[in-house]
Amino acid sequence: MQKAVPIAHLKPALDELERLGHSRSQLFQQAGIPLPASEIITLPVGEFIHFYGFVLRMLEGETSHRSDRQPFTKEVVDLMCFCVINCTNLWEVVERAAAFNRALGPRGGTIKAERHGGWAEIVVDSHRRRHDFAGLMVDLASMNLYSKLFSWLIGKQIQLTKATVMYSAPDDPLLMLDFLGVPLDYGQSANRLILASSYMDMPVVRSYAELLQVIDYFPFDSWATSCPYEATSISDQLRVLLMGVMQRGQPLPKLPAAAQLFYMSSATLCRRLREEGSSYGKLRSDCQRDYAEYLLKRTDLSIQEVAIRMGFGDDRAFRRAFGKWAGYSPSDYRHRFQHDH
Template sequence: MTPHDFSNEVPGSFAIPLLEDLDTLGSDLDQLWQRAAVTAPRQSVMTGRTAALPAAEFTRLYRCCMEELERLSCLDQGIRPMGRGAVNMLCYAVLPCRTLREIIGRVIEFNDAMEDRGGEISLEESGDTAVFSMQVPRKRYDNPALLVDITGLYFYFQLFSWMVSRRLPLSEVGVVYGKPGKHYPLMELFERPVSFGAVANRLAFPGDCLDLPSTRSLTELERIIDHFPFDLSAGAASGRASPSQIRLLILDAIQSRREVPALETAAQLFHTSPATLRRRLREGGTSYSEIRAQCQREIAERLLSNRELSIESIAEHVGFGSDRAFRRGFHSWTGLSPSEFREGLASKR
């Protein structure tokens, strides 16, 4: 399966099945849309009139949709969702492990401690193949539950890959569900066809990968914990960072009002070294600082079109420590002060 390169946009068709499932479940899509801060009208996306969404907006929308689907799925099952806190604790719990085998063993122990919130997780070795299985008992094995379980499998795939600093070479991705009646592009994240009707939700990979050493430290984990698991575009990129994918990472951080990760953190998220990331960006004719400045400028110019926002609030939103620093930075980008740029927008209306 060919890896996706979403560049700066993701087809709107990726969002439609998620929204349709949530609408069927009676979710408040208007509230979800507002929380995800998507600029295009919802109906325009759902009817296909909006062909694509900015990649950062789609990433936020995907996250909001999955949080809602997990909440509804757990409500149906009568259990509590794992929650972000438990997911973070799991990441810290596996950190001292020395090999992938130990990492998966610790995941199983953690999952057992979660009791009904974690379902059943196991590791089996058969010949040259290792199989990681995740089974969550459900009252209904419908499309929303399928998406929740696929996202769970992808989280573990990302965690294992990050811990051993390489993308785990999957030989199979299987789910217990029957083949859905509609296409979910998100299933292509693993870059392998998903097998339906399997005995369990599972990931199969070469057994010798279990002996891969863990290479991560507490400092590295603390740098990425707020960004993990990584977003759709980078996850589908086989760990090869490109300027467009770095742009997606930075845009998403700024628009979500999170701290922009340092270059070293971005390199970890792409399972590569800082030196390699610098070289790849240089080959693309840019640098990490240049991409960050371009993203800050793009968002600042958009926010300045809203006259209800103060210069101070915009400066904070795009990551400047003071409005004075923002004014200097904005002038270096455009040759204008933020106020002059805003007045210029007003005169064109």
């Protein structure tokens, strides 16, 4: 059973989109959540991640439109990753990311690193004209993306000391503004990630081949691990990743790729999961079942279409798998749910 996240965590973002002219009920429909907005109190983790990412992309589109610029696409993020993969250390990574942004012209932002004694500051500026709530949300997602990418490149999760933003504190307390794992210092002159200077000299330990394994799943962290869901165990964090991947219609990552995204080896990930009484195979199966049940209950997709969305080669294989999971055929499961509701 999936844990649920209160939709109230997204209220400030939804209020902002409504202020910009978007109907709340239409936002749910556009995100593929076929329920009247008035009835939605909580969403399963996977659906919340999907809707959360959709809301952030809508906000990014609005802020980019107001600045007469195109939003960053997945292709642009991928190209930046390929651009920095052969760097020697993290300092060089930031310098090359800065050059990449300059090459984008008006579409790019600014990123630079500065040393101050034992500390380093990575300054991130998207050059947004308005420093409002929408800009804050989008800039935090960008800062989180850089933080996660840099951590992956050096094979170690960067523990930030502090983060500052050039925005006023929002009126509503918002759990999901804890994107970066540290308190935010509002109203500052720049968006900064502050970390120990020693991180900047750490070598890049990832290879081009390893990047190919995980490139399809970047920037999942920007939406998934920063959502207001207390995924404290590795099992919970992995569930968040897998549900988010399926919501985006991507194939589930293999064990080596999943382990990379959590800054550990396959053997270490398996050991950590065993200590929590789980396994990668079990989590994959549980997430597939949860998502299959959602598609059968909440969409009008045919059984064959559900099978394709789930990554099965044909509907017969899906029917066999679902029968093992639920004890019913997909058609019987859908009929029982519709009868009970």
